[in-house]
Amino acid sequence: MNSKTEIPEWLLNNGELGMCPCGCIGKRKKVSFLEKTVNDIAKLLKEVIFFEDIAYEKGFLQKLDPRVKIISLLILILTTTLLHNVLILTIIYLLSCILAKISYLSLKLYFRRIWMIIPLFTGLMVLPSIFNFVRPGNSLISLINFGHQLHLGPFAFPAELTITKQGVTGAILLIVRVGVAVSLAFLFTSTTRFSNLLKAFRVLFLPKVFITILEMCYRYIFMLLNITTDMFVARKSRTFGKIDSKEGRRFVSNSIGSLFGKSYTLSEEVYSAMLSRAYKGEPIIINRFKFTLLDFQWLLFLIICVLAAFGGEIILG
Template structure:
């Protein structure tokens, strides 16, 4: 029997989606903008739900009083910004990794969320500082010898363009510092429920209008995402052929206008519903915070850690 007759025609068709993960069989097609938008929204909602689940875990940081967590976060971030030693900052980050582990936060997620993004954006910002025309110092690598000073508008470049050791060390320090501070903020906010975090900020005398705006924005984002998903799913369910780029742009522009109109009408309805339920300008959260022995021990540990960090920087110079 001919082996070719045993293979379905759809599998032999090179225009179909490849069935092999390496795409060696068939031809993969790019998804439409509708599918990409729907998948992007679904991924965002999935991540939000996942982080909410982390906040409900019974880990170490989850057991702390949100007020103490906010205070300790501010103290640790200020400490990280004032420390000028990369080794001490690295030790602080390792301590935060231990806290993430005992708080049921995946170390892979903790690392990937910060260090796959922070070095890129921070590195672009500090890239000019590694050259001698921004930060003169000891030459590390010589790049271009112009033979004379080069004037480019208000900028004056030296005769030899080099990378200085002072510039590189300063750039590394800034990248590590930003990574540590963002990691701490990510860790503390991930292990704290959003409502408790806002209440803690309000108790610590943050302006009421600031808290209300944050709360409304957080809740309203999901409503807008739900409306957007409905619009794109409805469009996709009525599309039977490949959509051209022109039609796609036309639909997106119409969808943006429609979304603004729906969001404005919805905001009026939400505000009316809040007033009918007794809203007087400040949201009420029923959770009560309690200061426990664990909170006292944590606060004492943070103070000791800060003192050790500054003492270590004085010793190491």
């Protein structure tokens, strides 16, 4: 995808204000779901273009061989999942923040992209584990005392519902572990061009057809998004007045059919173009991977950090 593609600023606005630009006078106009769709697509395209620009920077991680980054990411994620000490996991995250800084990735974006979402979803999954009927242990907070043991079918619940120390500790550990692992994955993938990332996957001996499918999906999904955006903008530019919900649903259903026809035609054209260019199932990019001294130094530093992390966990218990 062309990194110089520009998204019109008016597509990124969430809505229009009333009589006053600050919104303190008048009412904000209600944005239809069609406009919301255009806004969401435009924001997605803007984010993709932004991360492509990061991958083209001259930072530290951008200079590493993509194959080395894939191996490093696997080692770090495996290390993160095996560690049980929150302090050591926090130190690993702080080191990743340093890597993000020297790789020209905004720390604000790096933090907000992960920690505004991961604690919410992971916390919802591990919420039951903080109670004593899932994970018994030392009581921290007593919630309800039923006075006797409760039975619900084959399940038995204790007489007192409490939040246990072991449950809270395990929940915090899982949230931190998931957050650090996802942060590392985000860091390494955002600093690598997607085409190089796919080619580097061959170091894991993934099938060619799997990599080809990923490459085609990533490349042409944005083309379909552009087509969808053009359809919505063309509709809006030819419409006067408010569109009722019934008319909007009719337009969406017609657009889905039209988009399916265009995507089918596009797939046939792409297949013919690939055959005419003697495509043999192997993704070909101009960049050639080369293992350098910097890659060797990084792997050596990574191994030392991993051994220090496991050693620190043994010492701290």
